[in-house]
Amino acid sequence: MYAIKSPDKFITTPWKNGLGETTELAINQGASLTNFDWRISMAKVTQDGVFSDFSGYFRQLILIAGNGINLQHKSPGSERAIGKDKLTHVLDIAEFDGGNQTFGELINGEIIDLNVITDSAKVVSQVTTVTEQQTITIETDERLLLYPVTDKLNITVQEQSFTLARGYLFHWLSDDSKNLQVSGQNFILIELSKK
Structure with missing residues (x-):
């Protein structure tokens, strides 16, 4: 069983640190902004700044519009950088500990991630x-x-073929085995499994 979610069904909420807004595409059932197993969201970043603290969480951030962003990660309470990421092309990805002190510096104007x-x-x-x-x-x-x-x-699942429009979210809802065929470019595939 699957669902297709249109952008008008996405939910916009304030960032955890209050410095902007996030558009929530999907979240595990029964979750909240401060207590969830997994969450998929988009954000428009309009200025340099520190990312929200998501200690205990793992983050994967993908550039989907704009000229890019530089990320610098530090351990909490430390001044020494423990990692850097430079996202300059659409679909570049950064992976980091949500508990890091992460600072984002825009390269040339706002982005969407x-x-x-x-x-x-x-x-x-x-x-x-x-x-x-x-x-x-x-x-x-x-x-x-x-x-x-x-x-x-273009997606084919269970012998059904359909087109998923730009900006819409396809979500497989059950844990049953599935066989999908996906044809296209410039898309993100997210697979989530329980530990």
């Missing part, structure tokens, strides 16, 4: 970004989401 945030103790997330036109077959029994960034996607 997509965030996959998972409870490190409960969920493993695998994020794949596809930039070239191709057809892939997905065989998995894990929770799966697809998000086309710039173009539509």
